[in-house]
Amino acid sequence: MEVLITGIGDAFTARYFGSSGLIRSDRGLVAIDCPGAVMAMYRQAAEVSGWAVDATDVADILLTHLHGDHSDGLETLGFANRYLRQPPRRPRLHALPEVLDRVWEKLGPAMDGATKSAGETSTLSDYFEPCPIEPGEIRDVGGLSVQCRRGVHSLPCMALRIEREGCSLAWSGDTEFVPELIDWLAEADVVVHECGEQFKHTRYADLATLPLDLQGRIRLIHLPDGADVPLAPLRPLLQGEVLEIQSRD
Numbered sequence: 578m579e580v581l582i583t584g585i586g587d588a589f590t591a592r593y594f595g596s597s598g599l600i601r602s603d604r605g606l607v608a609i610d611c612p613g614a615v616m617a618m619y620r621q622a623a624e625v626s627g628w629a630v631d632a633t634d635v636a637d638i639l640l641t642h643l644h645g646d647h648s649d650g651l652e653t654l655g656f657a658n659r660y661l662r663q664p665p666r667r668p669r670l671h672a673l674p675e676v677l678d679r680v681w682e683k684l685g686p687a688m689d690g691a692t693k694s695a696g697e698t699s700t701l702s703d704y705f706e707p708c709p710i711e712p713g714e715i716r717d718v719g720g721l722s723v724q725c726r727r728g729v730h731s732l733p734c735m736a737l738r739i740e741r742e743g744c745s746l747a748w749s750g751d752t753e754f755v756p757e758l759i760d761w762l763a764e765a766d767v768v769v770h771e772c773g774e775q776f777k778h779t780r781y782a783d784l785a786t787l788p789l790d791l792q793g794r795i796r797l798i799h800l801p802d803g804a805d806v807p808l809a810p811l812r813p814l815l816q817g818e819v820l821e822i823q824s825r826d
């Protein structure tokens with residue numbers, strides 16, 4: 578399994594795109610989060626990696642939470658799949674139920690224009706197929722096995738485990754340092770973990786207390802611009818990097 582790291586920045590980045598990634602599935606591309614400037618982000622990731630990346634190939638979105646650095650590109654992806662793609666398609670939007678309940682509060686004012694017959698307005702389901710995912714559930718996403726667990730953040734946020742053919746990736750989403758969550762993530766072969774200095778994020782010093790063999794399987798994302806951290810054993814991800822997931826067995 579390969580993961581294209583499309584963005585590595587935090588909420589205040591002036592250098593990078595928001596923390597996010599892409600995985601190929603049997604249905605197209607699976608996006609892990611969807612920050613703003615998504616078209617430019619995908620173009621740049623394609624140039625760096627050599628992957629063919631087109632926003633209209635995104636068939637599934639795993640949305641960890643509603644902060645803008647993870648969700649501001651949804652409007653563009655929704656419009657692109659409706660107006661630029663032939664035939665139009667509604668990407669499946671996988672998120673915690675309480676996230677799906679509120680996502681239209683964010684998107685609606687920009688997307689509920691009268692695109693149907695007179696007097697009717699669009700809804701979330703006109704652009705996306707809402708797919709609530711509950712912790713403990715295992716979901717097939719185009720041949721990928723996906724499950725989630727809640728992190729601890731300033732609003733509902735999910736961490737992910739994604740498995741294919743015996744190789745597994747864990748993705749923390751935004752969260753405080755939570756030992757039980759780390760244990761759950763550590764069952765995967767590679768763990769992408771957020772690392773920040775702000776309230777409701779995970780501090781580097783906490784991750785540095787973990788066993789060394791686990792630190793060697795953790796890749797850092799969401800670091801503040803210019804963060805001065807060692808390059809090992811916790812290795813920061815690069816924007817445009819293709820992360821190859823190999824089984825530990």
Ligand SMILES: [Zn+2]
Binds near residue numbers: 642644730751
């Ligand atoms: Zn956040």
